Amino acid sequence: MDKVGVVAVIPAYNEEKTVGGVVEEVRRYVDLVIVVDDGSNDKTGEVAEKHGARVVRHVRRRGVGAAVATGYDEALKTGGELFVQLDADGQHRPEDIPRVLAPIVRGEADLVIGSRFLGGKAPDMPLTKRFGNWLFTKLTKLVSGVEISDSQSGFRAIRREALETLFLHGVYTYTQEMIIRAVKEGWRVKEIPINVVRRYSGRSKVVTNPFSYAFRAMLIMTRTIRDYNPIAFFGGLGLVSLSAGLLLSAYILVTVITTGRVGAYPRLILASLLVLSGVQLLFFGLLADMLKGVSREIKSQVRRA
Structure with a gap:
């Protein structure tokens, strides 16, 4: 051709x-x-x-x-x-x-x-x-x-x-x-x-x-x-999830202090899941950002070759 x-x-x-x-x-x-x-x-x-x-x-x-x-x-x-x-x-x-x-x-x-x-x-x-x-x-x-x-x-x-x-x-x-x-x-x-x-x-x-x-x-x-911006993407989601989990945990703690009871267990489970998910998303964002840096370096070397 x-x-x-x-x-x-x-x-x-x-x-x-x-x-x-x-x-x-x-x-x-x-x-x-x-x-x-x-x-x-x-x-x-x-x-x-x-x-x-x-x-x-x-x-x-x-x-x-x-x-x-x-x-x-x-x-x-x-x-x-x-x-x-x-x-x-x-x-x-x-x-x-x-x-x-x-x-x-x-x-x-x-x-x-x-x-x-x-x-x-x-x-x-x-x-x-x-x-x-x-x-x-x-x-x-x-x-x-x-x-x-x-x-x-x-x-x-x-x-x-x-x-x-x-x-x-x-x-x-x-x-x-x-x-x-x-x-x-x-x-x-x-x-x-x-x-x-x-x-x-x-x-x-x-x-x-x-x-x-x-x-x-x-x-x-x-x-x-x-x-192209995994820190902002996953970090943002992680912060939202972590913040919601911590707020719910604080509410549960106040309930325990004032009433002496934990309250509804599903609420406690949800708070735990939100905190864990938030932490995982934050770490995932850091990992993805590291991989992005490696990928960028490889592409740069390919362009120079």
Whole structure:
């Protein structure tokens, strides 16, 4: 398989009306376009192929996360050095691809996010979606410590070396998790302003159930905190459990002093379990933090090799 320089990854579901035009335009700026047909029941895959894309198909719909993971896995096989991701619905302008890639080419960033909120012009989106984007962006900033304005943007570019470390286990990270993991792995994240256009037709099919998406995104962000800051994650849980156990133990002790009776034995058992669980979680957090340090050193040596 011939190596290529820039590879575009486009997840698509039932986008036969728009994907062809998107592929045609994107091909002007990249060496290869990979479209992941996420179990579409229309001719999305056929249209994309007709317009020159390499199409990878899911037998059934697996969701945007799995589609992006499949696309990046396929892109890595090509030997490409730079990867750009955008949507199939036409909202992202292919002519912005060089601008999104530019900070990586100049050596200023490893992951570049195309922000819809930079530049002073807010995108046209429903109030609920705008609030969700604001909330997840705030959480992403809190967890990662990086200043970001649009954590959910699907228009982004990443360098090969960074992508390989973010997908070592073949598990897709949602948009927020990719940013958090990139920062925690020591990669440079940068935003540039982009403009988006209204969909050519229909409505967005990337997220059909916003509540399900929000729940999964929260789980992923929680896992990310667990993986990269185990002291805070397990230590926080341990302190809560230990504090509750000690408070309940104090209540039982006061009861014994004032009444001369222990009281309900289940309460005593619960207090003991809470204290033991709290201590175990604290020690587990310390152990996990030690293992994280070893893992970081191994990754650092691999990068230098």
